[in-house]
Amino acid sequence: MKIQAAVSREGARHPQIEAVEIEDPRPGEILVRIVASGICHTDIGVHGRPGPRPFVLGHEGAGVVERLGPGVTDLAPGDHVVLSVNFCGECPSCRRNAHSYCYEVLPRNFGGLRPDGSSPLSQNGARIFARFFGQSSLATYSLADARCAIKVPADIPLEILAPLGCGVQTGAGSVIHSLRLGTGDSVAIFGVGAVGLAAVMAARLVGAERIIAVDLVPSRLALARELGATDTIDASSGDAAKIIRDLTRYGVSHSFNTANAPIAYTQSLACLAPRGVAGFVAPPRAEWAPDMFHLLSGGRALRGILGGDTTPSLFIPMLIDYYRQGRFPFDRLIKYYPFEKIAEAFEDSTTGTTVKPVLRMPN
Numbered sequence: 579m580k581i582q583a584a585v586s587r588e589g590a591r592h593p594q595i596e597a598v599e600i601e602d603p604r605p606g607e608i609l610v611r612i613v614a615s616g617i618c619h620t621d622i623g624v625h626g627r628p629g630p631r632p633f634v635l636g637h638e639g640a641g642v643v644e645r646l647g648p649g650v651t652d653l654a655p656g657d658h659v660v661l662s663v664n665f666c667g668e669c670p671s672c673r674r675n676a677h678s679y680c681y682e683v684l685p686r687n688f689g690g691l692r693p694d695g696s697s698p699l700s701q702n703g704a705r706i707f708a709r710f711f712g713q714s715s716l717a718t719y720s721l722a723d724a725r726c727a728i729k730v731p732a733d734i735p736l737e738i739l740a741p742l743g744c745g746v747q748t749g750a751g752s753v754i755h756s757l758r759l760g761t762g763d764s765v766a767i768f769g770v771g772a773v774g775l776a777a778v779m780a781a782r783l784v785g786a787e788r789i790i791a792v793d794l795v796p797s798r799l800a801l802a803r804e805l806g807a808t809d810t811i812d813a814s815s816g817d818a819a820k821i822i823r824d825l826t827r828y829g830v831s832h833s834f835n836t837a838n839a840p841i842a843y844t845q846s847l848a849c850l851a852p853r854g855v856a857g858f859v860a861p862p863r864a865e866w867a868p869d870m871f872h873l874l875s876g877g878r879a880l881r882g883i884l885g886g887d888t889t890p891s892l893f894i895p896m897l898i899d900y901y902r903q904g905r906f907p908f909d910r911l912i913k914y915y916p917f918e919k920i921a922e923a924f925e926d927s928t929t930g931t932t933v934k935p936v937l938r939m940p941n
């Protein structure tokens with residue numbers, strides 16, 4: 579079958595929409611008609627770095643199941659699904675439902691091929707790398723690993739639900755599962771893009787006493803305040819760690835860093851009270867080393883987090899319930915673009931003009 583897909587090619591500034599061929603579902607796979615796909619910074623980062631090419635990215639797909647491959651029994655054609663991270667299902671992490679720490683997380687999500695080395699996409703007989711996060715959702719159809727699909731209620735538009743697959747789930751899961759924030763805790767959130775704002779909403783949801791948002795973009799800080807931040811700090815106004823310590827006397831019990839500037843790592847550690855934990859979701863973009871004495875002297879911890887430590891099949895339906903109750907209004911982060919405006923969506927995400935771009939597919 580011929581579909582439209584956004585293809586990342588060597589040296590191109592943005593993915594280009596091209597006609598490609600998609601295979602029929604093999605065992606354990608599903609064909610999903612993509613209704614919408616979010617764009618996450620990981621798409622932009624992978625597009626800009628050397629790797630498998632040509633490659634169809636996209637890992638926040640939402641759509642309708644059209645066909646099932648052999649052996650898929652827990653889904654049916656017509657089901658609405660959100661696509662999330664891929665995993666092997668058999669390694670020690672998967673057996674503990676810690677899917678984002680699957681021992682095969684890199685090949686299964688970034689390798690561009692099925693475990694047997696084949697790809698479901700091609701163009702004039704030439705291979706196109708796909709299976710990004712098991713889905714490659716920047717396309718009108720996805721041949722996804724059925725493990726990635728989370729069935730969602732059909733009465734909420736899929737274009738709203740798409741970002742639950744990665745960014746929103748990561749921000750909320752980091753606060754709820756990884757940092758285990760609770761009543762009376764305080765958190766400083768560095769970088770309030772989609773992941774950081776989801777963290778702000780989750781921190782309010784669990785009853786954190788103080789939620790401090792740090793960012794350079796005034797419109798994002800204003801949104802953070804509307805979504806639950808008790809304090810906001812313009813990162814250009816001085817040493818954010820010192821401002822946080824002044825606000826809280828001893829520092830915060832937790833920090834959550836979604837930025838990749840080395841200064842954000844330094845400050846997210848320096849703002850911690852003794853026994854505080856600093857979570858982060860991306861590697862620093864330049865050389866950085868923690869202040870080991872500060873870590874040691876207060877029993878502080880620095881904690882890497884992937885995917886918010888969630889089990890998507892449990893966590894995504896829970897977030898949808900909170901959304902229905904009006905307690906997790908993540909749709910406030912979204913701006914929609916038609917699929918053909920993918921270049922504009924990439925640019926607006928890079929500059930921070932748009933918090934969460936979601937592409938609507940012409941299906």
Ligand SMILES: [Zn+2]
Nearest residue numbers: 666669672680
């Ligand atoms: Zn695994």
Ligand SMILES: [Zn+2]
Nearest residue numbers: 618620744745
């Ligand atoms: Zn992502």
